[in-house]
Amino acid sequence: GAGVSQTPSNKVTEKGKYVELRCDPISGHTALYWYRQSLGQGPEFLIYFQGTGAADDSGLPNDRFFAVRPEGSVSTLKIQRTERGDSAVYLCASSLVGGLGNIQYFGAGTRLSVL
């Protein structure tokens, strides 16, 4: 596709449930990033993939959060035992490593609501 695609656009779940959020990056972009944005705040980094491997997962808040990118394209962010504090917009971005200054291209995000 022309841009970064994230599905679903909205996800409502109950506390304690498991959720998966999907990101389809721009074709040919080897770098993929997940960010989390709370209301009124800027995005906060979660994890960065270069190809299939997680090059930097320092932003994952705890071991309930996990992300994969098995074929170096689509990525899935997985959250186990969701808590109300996990409610936020989860943003995915992709970029060309070696491209001008690490300009990142963002999807529209998945709004996660944990009831």
Next chain:
Amino acid sequence: SQQGEEDPQALSIQEGENATMNCSYKTSINNLQWYRQNSGRGLVHLILIRSNEREKHSGRLRVTLDTSKKSSSLLITASRAADTASYFCATDEIQGAQKLVFGQGTRLTINP
């Protein structure tokens, strides 16, 4: 963690006026970028300035960077109603691999 502060947090001006937003950051950087976010949408890259540059222009946008003060400003000239959005600065730190560290953003409202 957030990189730093953006100032002001909210700005409301009349169409045609200029809008200035400021950003401060904490660490040494490679580049500083400004992004725009319309309500409920993803972020869109506006402009990038390298750490060895002091000023950059793109259309109605002017960005300055002062690495000695660890600060940047974004000026939007001749504002339009369509410029209404949130604006975020983002840095990639020299020691921070590829991740971007965002400020808290400025909510800009242009009144027709």
